[in-house]
Amino acid sequence: MDALKSDAPLIVYIDVKSPYGFVAVGPTLQLEKELGMQFDWRPLTLNIPSYLGSARKKDGKVVASQGRSDRTWKAIKYSYHDARRYAERQGLTLKGTEKIWDSRIANIAILWVARTRRSSLPTFLELVFPAFWKRELDIEDMAVIETCLDRCGVSSMGFREFCESDGRDIHDAYQSQFHDAGIYGVPTFVLNSEVFHGREHLPYLRWALSGGHGNPPDIAYEVA
Secondary structure, three states: OOOOOOOOEEEEEEOOOHHHHHHHHHHHHHHHHHOOOEEEEOOOOOOOOHHOOEEEEEEEEEEEEEEOHHHHHHHHHHHHHHHHHHHHHOOOOOOOOOOOOOOHHHHHHHHHHHHOOOOHHHHHHHHHHHHHOOOOOOOOOOHHHHHHHHHHHOOOOOHHHHOOOOOHHHHHHHHOOOOOOOOOOOOHHHHHHHHEEEHHHHHHHHHHHHOOOOOOOOOOOOOO
16 A cells, blocks of 8 residues: 555545644535545554653643653644634634543544445544544543444444454554655645645645646635
């Protein structure tokens, strides 16, 4: 498999624990529906401690932190503030996380839904992302993700085995290719092997996927 290749018109890389990924889901699903296309949604599980350090909160207060300078904390706080204002414009709630979550199970579930019942993928994304960012969903709990699958009409039978075999292998194969492919964060879109990082490229992607007629639009944020 190739991180930059797909039979679908557009590849979408996403991570459940990313606030910027969260605010990109709605507009990207809207574009997919508007164009009558099926995009290739794939997981990119961010290794946040490797570049931003780690921290854990309790009752809103930091109780443990490692590898984070004052400058890093300011950058993180701004990122949440920036993503939150776009979440609010979509009528969504975005609460800061209490720890750095391991999102592999939830992300592999994206692969599972795409493989077993692709038509339910929008429903799954719209269920998991908002609930997680309201602090109502434990994405590290296998049983919780299985329940989410069932609620979306996707059979969870065999999902645990998928996480430990094919799903894990596909997930890990993509992770090993990202940096060499020029992919560093989410949301990332790949159109004809060209990489676009950030939701602000959606107007251009709409233009290109619609045939590229007239002048291409400038980058801009959109609200679903």
